[in-house]
Amino acid sequence: MKPNREHRHCPSIADFKTTPSPYPFAEFLAVLLKPFFFCCLALGLFLYSSLDGAEPPRGHWEIRVPMPSSRTEVAAAELGGKIYVLGGYEKNSDLVEEYDPVQNSWRRRASLPRPLHHIGAAASGGKIYVIGGYISGQGPVDTVYEYDPSTDRWRTRSAMPTARGALSVGVIGDKIYAIGGVGINQKNTNANEEYDPAQDRWLKHAPMPTPRDHHAVGVVNGKLYAIGGRINGRHDRSITDNEEYDPTTDRWRSRAPMPTVRSGIAAAALSGKIFVFGGETKLRTHNQTESYDPTTNSWQSWAPMPTARHGLGAVVVGRSIYVISGGPKPDTTFSSANEVFTP
Numbered sequence: 067m068k069p070n071r072e073h074r075h076c077p078s079i080a081d082f083k084t085t086p087s088p089y090p091f092a093e094f095l096a097v098l099l100k101p102f103f104f105c106c107l108a109l110g111l112f113l114y115s116s117l118d119g120a121e122p123p124r125g126h127w128e129i130r131v132p133m134p135s136s137r138t139e140v141a142a143a144e145l146g147g148k149i150y151v152l153g154g155y156e157k158n159s160d161l162v163e164e165y166d167p168v169q170n171s172w173r174r175r176a177s178l179p180r181p182l183h184h185i186g187a188a189a190s191g192g193k194i195y196v197i198g199g200y201i202s203g204q205g206p207v208d209t210v211y212e213y214d215p216s217t218d219r220w221r222t223r224s225a226m227p228t229a230r231g232a233l234s235v236g237v238i239g240d241k242i243y244a245i246g247g248v249g250i251n252q253k254n255t256n257a258n259e260e261y262d263p264a265q266d267r268w269l270k271h272a273p274m275p276t277p278r279d280h281h282a283v284g285v286v287n288g289k290l291y292a293i294g295g296r297i298n299g300r301h302d303r304s305i306t307d308n309e310e311y312d313p314t315t316d317r318w319r320s321r322a323p324m325p326t327v328r329s330g331i332a333a334a335a336l337s338g339k340i341f342v343f344g345g346e347t348k349l350r351t352h353n354q355t356e357s358y359d360p361t362t363n364s365w366q367s368w369a370p371m372p373t374a375r376h377g378l379g380a381v382v383v384g385r386s387i388y389v390i391s392g393g394p395k396p397d398t399t400f401s402s403a404n405e406v407f408t409p
Contacts, residue, residue, distance in 0.1 A: 123369035125355065128406045130388075131170050135161055136400035138393035141187035142332075142379025143194050145215060149381050150175070151390055152196055153182040155398060162213070165390070165404070167383050176218045179211055186235035188242045190263050192216075195223070197244050197261070200231035206250055207231070210261065224266045228257040232279035232299070236290045238313055240264065243271075245292050245311075248279045254298055258311065272316045276307045282333035284340030286360050288313070291321070291340055293358065296329035301348040301396065304329040308358065322363045326354045330376030334387045336409065341368070343389050343407075346376035346396050355407065373403045385409075 140154035185199030233247030254277035281295025328345030353374035378392030
């Protein structure tokens with residue numbers, strides 16, 4: 067007799083298709099979530115590539131003809147489409163150099179009445195005003211000088227109530243506001259003083275909540291913003307504070323802080339935003355470009371500066387911001403950099 071062999075049935079694909087699943091809900095859920103899984107995977111890959119630097123930086127930088135001199139701790143102002151770079155360090159500089167963006171060329175203008183650095187500078191009523199600053203070996207000053215480009219001459223105006231250097235200035239209407247700085251006691255002042263060029267007169271206003279120096283000021287929609295800076299001149303005490311001043315109410319309020327801690331910065335307002343450039347902390351200079359939008363109370367990062375530096379100037383001409391001079395290393399270093407940023 068042949069041995070009795072058990073007949074084994076090998077299941078076919080048809081058998082699997084017709085066999086009911088013991089987990090029908092799980093199968094239904096898997097089918098339902100499959101597209102969602104792939105969407106999440108695609109989003110994750112996109113975010114990873116963005117963090118990895120795949121997304122191009124916002125804005126564009128262009129290198130222009132460098133300034134004839136190499137300086138730091140300058141001030142800059144725009145008037146009539148020309149840019150004026152004033153004072154700073156270059157053997158206690160009294161230099162004034164004028165840049166023509168159309169011709170991409172520089173020329174010397176009448177020197178400051180005295181060598182000054184860490185000054186404030188602003189244009190109003192067809193003139194440029196240089197306010198405060200330091201004289202090396204003497205400390206902060208209260209002087210105000212008026213420059214007329216049409217005659218290439220300077221004259222002295224009424225002194226500022228509070229002598230100070232490393233201050234910042236901003237223009238609201240035709241008035242110039244001088245904010246903060248280091249006073250004659252080598253400590254920060256919270257002074258907020260308004261200069262009226264037409265009347266040659268100063269007025270005191272509500273003090274800035276956070277006394278500081280080496281900060282920047284920008285003006286948007288009739289309000290002034292004091293941003294960043296340091297406490298009592300110390301690199302290791304740089305701050306991110308952003309405080310808004312409303313001259314109609316003579317009041318201050320805190321706003322969103324700057325993302326990057328830094329001082330020795332420059333700022334310029336364009337298209338309703340305040341752009342902040344460069345700066346330094348204790349061990350390094352910065353190339354960050356960040357903008358503050360008062361409407362949304364938020365910050366945005368942009369393409370970094372080609373040359374990291376502090377003690378620089380920034381002014382708007384047309385739809386671009388010219389970022390000029392400054393020290394490429396912490397403390398007293400110099401450059402002639404002339405770099406143009408277009409958002």
